[in-house]
Amino acid sequence: MSQASQMPTDEQWQAIKNNDASYNAKFMYAIKTTGIFCKPSCKSRLPNRENVRIFQDADGAQAAQFRPCKRCKPTGERLPDQEWVELISRFIEKHYSEPIRLRDIADACHGSAFHLQRTFKRIKGITPTEYVQRTRIAKAQQLMNGTNRSIAEIGVAVGMPNTAYFITLFKKMTGSTPSDYRQRGRAGMTNVDAEGSDCQ
């Protein structure tokens, strides 16, 4: 028996689209972009067809390093919360520059928004939204010191196109405004002119 994955046939794709439980014993589908695999009946958001790979069974998908979906539980057991939260964190770290709502995260990571919010907070001590903000501000700090891009441009680059809001949040989380932060970073580099991008 081959464990190799394949692109879905039209019939398999129909089964996935229709959440057809009669196919649950016939194949599992994995989603390349999220690293998760599901039963055909899974009610999670329909992935792009080109990202879907078909496996004969859960063992095949797991052997290929895919993780079982939290919602449809294709192996019958739950993905441990710790691992799930890691998966969510990685999703946020990859998508921080886009407008991401809790629902998008929940959809992509295969859980309800309510459950995701609670589990994440319990394990990380902060909410997913706070984690998005922290990731964005940390990235903005890097850009502030490592580039000459304007404050507004950096805001856009980290997913906060509203400059006023970006400045407010930056100040709230770091204690200084973006321009103060940048100036202090530059003052720290003794005898290097402000245009200098070579901080090494």
Ligand SMILES: [Zn+2]
């Ligand atoms: Zn699923």
